[in-house]
Amino acid sequence: MTEIESAPGLPPSRVWGPWATIAWATLIFVLMVVTQTVVLIVFMVMAATGQESPDRIAQMARSLKNDGLFLSVATFSTALICSAAITGIVKLKRGSKLKHYLGLIRPNGSQLLRWAMVTMGFCVAFDLMSVLLKRPILPEFMTKAYASIGSPWILWLAVIVASPLFEELFFRGFIIKGLAESRLRWHGAVLISSGLWSLIHLQYNSYEQVFVFML
Numbered sequence: 001m002t003e004i005e006s007a008p009g010l011p012p013s014r015v016w017g018p019w020a021t022i023a024w025a026t027l028i029f030v031l032m033v034v035t036q037t038v039v040l041i042v043f044m045v046m047a048a049t050g051q052e053s054p055d056r057i058a059q060m061a062r063s064l065k066n067d068g069l070f071l072s073v074a075t076f077s078t079a080l081i082c083s084a085a086i087t088g089i090v091k092l093k094r095g096s097k098l099k100h101y102l103g104l105i106r107p108n109g110s111q112l113l114r115w116a117m118v119t120m121g122f123c124v125a126f127d128l129m130s131v132l133l134k135r136p137i138l139p140e141f142m143t144k145a146y147a148s149i150g151s152p153w154i155l156w157l158a159v160i161v162a163s164p165l166f167e168e169l170f171f172r173g174f175i176i177k178g179l180a181e182s183r184l185r186w187h188g189a190v191l192i193s194s195g196l197w198s199l200i201h202l203q204y205n206s207y208e209q210v211f212v213f214m215l
Contacts, residue, residue, distance in 0.1 A: 014095035021178025024089050028082055028170060035081050039074040040064060065203070066141050068149025072158040079162035086169050102173030119215075126211050141203045171197045 016024060044060050064070045090101050099105065107115070127137050149155050171193045179189035198213035 014093055015101055016093055016178050018179050018182035025175055028085055031085055032078050032082050035078050036074045039077050043070050066144035068145040068155045071145050072154045075158040075162045079166040083166050083169055086174050101177055102169050135207060139204055139208055
């Protein structure tokens with residue numbers, strides 16, 4: 001077993017090595033895809049009339065891409081199932097400490113204020129750049145999803161609570177922790193995690209994915 005520092009001032013925590021981390025991360029990614037596929041099938045079955053042609057089925061699947069309720073249910077399901085899987089995988093590592101492994105450490109007041117200001121400043125700067133480049137500030141799919149759902153608060157909970165919960169545990173917690181043990185160290189692990197995080201956002205175009213990566 002390997003012990004590495006969780007962060008300056010934190011006790012060492014035993015973690016999975018880089019290759020085991022890659023294997024587990026692949027499993028979690030497959031679980032995410034399967035979960036969302038099952039939700040897609042359920043929604044399509046509920047909307048089906050029993051006489052759909054292959055073209056009609058494909059059209060139904062494409063239309064769900066901008067359906068706010070589908071996106072919300074898929075997000076909640078993914079967060080619940082995959083977050084539970086991540087927690088279980090961490091606990092399988094004997095001697096691991098869940099809080100330290102996944103970075104569930106409360107920042108102090110000055111850290112919170114400093115990084116909140118940096119984040120807001122970055123978002124404002126990117127929005128200004130979008131305006132100058134005559135690009136929409138809000139992604140088109142999000143505008144359509146918001147307009148399609150009868151109870152917008154469901155979509156808000158999915159976007160603000162459920163999605164960040166899974167993504168923080170997986171990308172900023174599990175993946176970074178395991179890869180940082182290799183020769184990549186912390187900086188390389190952060191870059192790889194950020195790249196993977198941006199790539200799963202297939203609903204965005206390449207310009208918006210750059211924003212996600214930099215964020």
